[in-house]
Amino acid sequence: MNERKFDSTPEIQILEIERDSIKFKLSNVDTSFANALRRIMIAEVPTMAIDLVEFEVNTSILNDEFLAHRLGLIPLTSSSVDEFRYTRDCDCELDDPCGKCSVILNLDVWNKSSGDQSMDRNAKTDAETQLVTSDHLKSADPRVTPVHSMDDDQDDTSHKILIAKLGPDQRLKFKAIAKKGFGQEHAKWSPVCVATYRFVPKIKISYQSPNSEKTQSAYSKIVDSCPARVFKMNQDRIEIENEDRCFFCEECTKKANELDAGINIAIESEPNTFVFSVESTGALKPTEIVLSALRILKEKLRAIHGRLPEDNDLIR
């Protein structure tokens, strides 16, 4: 383990930003910091999600609780989550939530197709089944809507989230109330699908004996032993082609030792450096998630700092 200095300067380097994912390199911090950031992104970054559902009509084959759970898991656009309060901090009544802490989404879908009443199963076609999707949820607040509608201009149902399928004459009508929360309370509020970090590999190859026929065949065996295809042969040497792909399985090291061909491969990781990959559910932009996590971490630390007793209170 590398000794870190108390006041070394951390660094962030963006590797890749997509619409719903980000990769960045965090260096010069301790593992505990990387881990804190990861844990906060998963469990403590607030978003909006459906929390209460009042069913008026449900003649579908799915029961209320089941549907409510499905609804909770639909990501809602939460970029304005900071403008909302937690219901527990709000001064409205619990059974009458206000617009400062919650958003109401209504849905009413009635499959009016009468259906073929004959008992002939083959006469019933799929066309009678109606899909209820997240697109049917009508939000009272444009800031908080189901995520798919962000960039969907074509009428493609595959982008929408399926809630239920209604048979002939079945109906679904309810009022859903979305609230602010974070992943620690329930995973539906977590803004990330994936938030992980990995170490940056450093591969060192040292040759101890001169080239020969024997070493040549051993080298190509070592190259083939790597499941991530990190190496390639370059004339009579092993070349590192895709260092980033290495996942520390040590197969190459084992092979090199086993073949005893005068070659040594050491797999190390760059000290205090982490490559994060964060994938958003769509509720927040990936950059918003990282920023929010950094802010929350800072706030937590500040809160602890502020509540510590004054210096020398304890020295007696």
Added chain:
Amino acid sequence: MIRLPEHTVNLPEPFESFLLPEGTKKITIEPDERTPNSVTCIIEKETHTIGNLLRMKLLEDPNVLFAGYKVPHPLEHKVVLRVQTQNSDPTTAIKQSLDSLIKDCDLLEKQFKEKTKHDL
């Protein structure tokens, strides 16, 4: 909203892990009677996130002789941090560590904003 009568279930409320009940202190500090310059610091409603972060930062401080933490039980949502220093007030050491971490967060936030300003 349907709620079961309280006595029928002993499932802990989901908010118990982060909501500080009214009248509870976030931090309690107990000086150790037997060893000099050492305290046990109990931080309510925090997890390994803060516990481990703070411990590792304290260990980077050359003035800190001992820093360790535990989460006593998975259903007790608190972190117990023990710090012993060479010759100063351990709470000052904790504060310095917090300051250093806050500085790191600030710096990273600035860097991140600067480097992603075109994508935000």
